[in-house]
């Protein structure tokens with residue numbers, strides 16, 4: 001499989017674009033020539049949406065006549081293509097993150113990009129690293145990869161490279177501080193400079209480094225100014241500090257002013273009208289022509305917008321025979337071509353390798369041809385009304401395989417756990433007893449008649465324009481939905497062998513479930529996409545050993561996170577740097593399952609930690625390249641460790657590197673993820689996990705100097721199987737310069 005994926009990846013790369021500054025320079029040169037041919041109306045047309053439902057895509061710009069450039073098609077979203085079919089419903093970002101597998105992250109991005117290009121989409125609106133997920137109950141956390149900025153950054157970089165190698169422009173979103181759904185269009189995220197850099201901006205550095213074509217500014221205010229008209233975050237942070245060369249597009253109706261947004265660095269407004277007020281309320285288009293002619297927006301600013309938009313199009317080679325749009329979002333989305341290819345097998349691999357095994361007592365898993373198996377819960381089977389019965393997946397009926405909102409796609413099909421388990425049971429001669437409601441009594445009855453019971457529970461979330469079962473996007477709590485705790489309790493009272501499978505957007509509190517002695521296993525399957533059941537069977541029956549690791553912490557109680565969405569109109573981000581495991585570590589709180597945790601059917605031993613790091617203390621300087629100051633990305637060496645599979649079956653291990661900064665750095669979380677390497681190992685086989693470090697990985701953001709600084713002193717090295725299962729310790733020192 002790995003070879004097949006690499007072959008796919010390489011074939012995508014072969015037809016790809018020229019990355020790096022050289023690619024941008026050539027693209028800018030072409031853009032500047034094209035710019036000269038455009039009149040003023042055409043220029044603003046390239047920067048303005050044609051109104052909601054004004055073209056086939058969720059966003060469309062005006063096509064000029066003076067150059068050969070299309071009405072640009074922008075389409076959701078981060079896990080596949082919305083409002084079109086047939087398309088592939090990929091695992092959600094949070095599952096891609098849970099694989100901790102760079103090759104799979106790349107391959108998923110590349111496959112999504114091929115589908116977009118095949119449908120004529122120029123800009124796919126993803127991936128997301130905002131929300132980062134500092135609030136465990138945040139509605140859209142599942143669209144991104146992890147609450148840890150390093151893992152999220154790798155997710156962004158690999159996904160964007162994959163998408164753009166396939167020819168589609170990626171759009172990194174949502175910039176910046178968009179951590180909740182409640183009041184998202186009115187609230188202000190007030191974030192300290194250091195947390196802004198070390199947490200929320202970090203993954204976007206990777207995105208810009210990967211030459212992302214566009215960045216979407218978010219609905220919220222940042223430090224009291226609308227994100228889409230904030231000079232501080234658009235011009236200064238994104239364009240000056242990170243060296244972003246593409247264009248900033250507004251979230252849909254996130255623009256509040258015409259002149260201020262143009263001056264602050266917004267480059268494209270979407271969808272070009274406000275669908276909440278009468279159509280025609282447009283800040284740009286002819287108003288932007290007027291704003292330039294009356295001197296409130298310089299001509300050079302308009303020319304810069306257009307140059308950035310054109311350069312991104314040239315960068316991706318979209319001027320060379322790009323397909324026409326082959327669907328309309330507004331008539332059922334039926335496409336005239338089928339772009340799904342064999343992407344289902346990639347979906348299955350990503351879903352399988354994202355499954356996190358949390359508990360496995362008495363080796364109840366993998367299943368060994370059980371005689372009678374009870375399958376319990378509405379999450380075991382597809383919604384009887386069909387997997388796409390609710391618009392934008394805005395209900396939690398039937399098996400949960402993606403959250404709800406604009407970041408969804410139509411399932412071409414959805415393999416549910418029940419049917420996949422049934423076909424395995426058929427070849428094993430296992431009898432299946434099913435109870436696909438959430439009735440505790442019916443579940444207990446089914447369990448009583450079986451030797452093993454598998455209970456399926458869920459927790460859903462999504463975008464705030466839809467409320468599902470009382471949850472207005474963000475979750476009301478971290479408990480299982482649909483009476484999940486009571487169903488598990490009732491089943492556990494009647495069965496000695498209970499396996500709980502969780503389909504969830506994020507952490508849930510598991511204490512009630514863990515208090516039942518007959519709950520022997522917990523399988524964390526997240527939001528697996530269209531191949532849900534097949535991927536689950538691969539792990540439940542042990543054809544593949546589980547290898548996913550938690551991309552967030554599971555706490556013993558909600559309050560332990562010290563963060564949640566707020567009903568107030570200001571969120572002062574009081575967590576500062578202490579988000580997720582950083583907070584648990586700093587405050588000595590025991591999590592139930594820590595960040596980075598995940599069991600396997602085999603075991604791994606770590607040995608021979610080797611530290612080979614040398615760096616000069618002090619700031620990273622140099623010219624700004626895409627991502628930031630050039631020296632930030634200079635190598636400072638490697639850390640490596642030998643990992644051996646000491647068990648009976650093949651398995652993959654994610655070796656993780658955490659680093660603690662020296663005392664000379666101002667107060668910093670005890671340890672932070674700064675590397676990982678996933679190794680697939682046969683029994684007795686060993687492999688070297690290698691962590692490449694750059695200056696950024698050893699730095700903190702100094703708010704006085706306004707630079708990333710490597711502190712002098714002793715750095716602590718933690719290498720292990722999770723953020724708390726540290727197998728090898730070490731240290732290295734950097735002298736003061």
Ligand SMILES: *[C@@H]1O[C@H](CO)[C@@H](O)[C@H](O)[C@H]1NC(C)=O
Pocket residue numbers: 039040041042063064065066
């Ligand atoms: C600009 O070009 C468009 C064709 O794309 C044309 O319809 C329009 O009249 C031109 N505007 C001016 C002011 O020349």
Ligand SMILES: *[C@@H]1O[C@H](CO)[C@@H](O)[C@H](O)[C@H]1NC(C)=O
Pocket residue numbers: 190191192193194196223232233237
């Ligand atoms: C936001 O406000 C905080 C507190 O005043 C400040 O430290 C930070 O630099 C501001 N961020 C931006 C991007 O202006």
Ligand SMILES: *[C@@H]1O[C@H](CO)[C@@H](O)[C@H](O)[C@H]1NC(C)=O
Pocket residue numbers: 258259287288290291292294295296
């Ligand atoms: C210039 O035009 C813009 C767009 O119509 C308008 O919002 C702004 O108030 C005008 N400014 C001046 C100084 O006339």
Ligand SMILES: *[C@@H]1O[C@H](CO)[C@@H](O)[C@H](O)[C@H]1NC(C)=O
Pocket residue numbers: 383385389390395396397
């Ligand atoms: C979802 O389930 C609820 C509760 O059983 C039911 O009322 C509703 O009709 C279902 N909706 C769909 C679209 O299946």
